[in-house]
Amino acid sequence: MQVTANQVQGPAIHVQGLEKSYKKLEVLRGVHFDVARGSIFALLGSNGAGKTTVVNIVSTLLKADAGTASVNGFDVATQAGDVRQSISLTGQFAAVDEILSGRENLVLVARLRHLKDPGTIADNLLDRFSLTDAAARRVSTYSGGMRRRLDIAMSLIGNPPVIFLDEPTIGLDPQGRIEVWQAVKELAGHGTTALLTTQYLDEAEQLADRIAILHEGRIMVNGTLTELKQLLPPAKVEYVEKQPTLEDVFLAIVGDDGKNGDAGNDRSAGTDK
């Protein structure tokens, strides 16, 4: 895409002094952060912390009251068209079409992105996200994990350099969550920049290169996981019997083909420290 070639300088996402109020409710009170190219940045916060508001502003769906934001070097307020060319939005509020089939959803997005040969693009993505068998079925028959996988596949069409994942695993069962995590890791492996919002701390630990905590409309801390951990007193060494987590038990019983096992192990190792 020519727009990406022209805009290789600077951070993929640059947010400065963002403010937004809904009537008297101040949701954002000066939010600053940068996201480096090719990294996964997690915006962590409780419900109502303003994560979705940030995503809506940087994806040109909402206007900020004050502050600036740019994506891929384009200003979200004055160059909205170029920003939309550079991004895609997925997750909590960006729906897939339930009445269409999975393949039709992908073809629809490929057509709207004005790409050649939408059918081939759709078939390749169905294959990559293990949805080929369900391709012709209506999305309303999909499981939660399949739907989010389709959602992420839709946002990869046209290879936008920046992807917004707004609470991509909310409401999913543990298997669906791991499916989505693998999809996100895969797209980060292709050099895509991702801004991830989540209220699940382990999700940020699993996926993100940098983590920022949004609280009461401001970024309270922003750093790598190691940096954030250093903010608290150093860990004490304690001997704790290593027991399987409930998630390990659940996944062992319901079975997940063993291919997702490492995600669970990483997490139990993390709790030992």
Added chain:
Amino acid sequence: MTKHFFGDTAVLTGRSLRHITRSPDTIITTAIMPIALLLLFVYVFGGAINSGSHSYVTYLLPGVLLITIASGISYVGFRLFLDMQSGIFQRFHSMPIARSSVLWAHVLTSLVANLIALVIVVLVALLMGFRSGAGVLAWLAVAGILILFTLALTWIAVIAGLSAKSADGAGAFSYPLIFLPFISSAFVPTDTMPGPVRAFADYQPVTSIVNTIRDLFAQRPVGTDIWTALAWCVGILIVAYIVARAIYRRRIA
């Protein structure tokens, strides 16, 4: 992004037409009420109504066609509301497309769905004895007026769909529109009505549209009614379009 307006509108119209073909009940329910009215008024009340015309179904059809449109457009508001609720609008709006094509796709889909329902109602009327000697030009004129009326009401439905707080609200606004033809020349000549009612009936848009279509079917000269009818349709269309666009801009800003 306006260079993609027609392409994007075509793609999105294809999407919502698929929704209709996968749940054709919306077209069937649109056609059922007008057909029931035709049956009721022709075979139950019709004997007692003196319309001054030898075939009551022929007298009745123009008004019933307008009722068909008024009930059909309520689905536009409904579909629009669902699209906004589900978040699919947000996906579209975050993509490099011509944003107004999202609305136009719903409007064109409404037009197609209503035309199908209108054809079904006309076919039933033919079975019931509706006859017209109207030529191709007169039929085209009738189709043109019905399309204009559909577009005008559809943009009103877009306003309702964009501003509704619930799915029920998005559809409910059309009830008064469905009843408008009852206080017009659609079922009985207006000169049988008491003074104030007659005054309302004579000067509301439906009467002029009904009279125009009736004259076209009967191969009579249309008189000034056609200009009144066109002025109403175009006027409503322009005002509703401007208001809908303004609300849409505010909703997506």
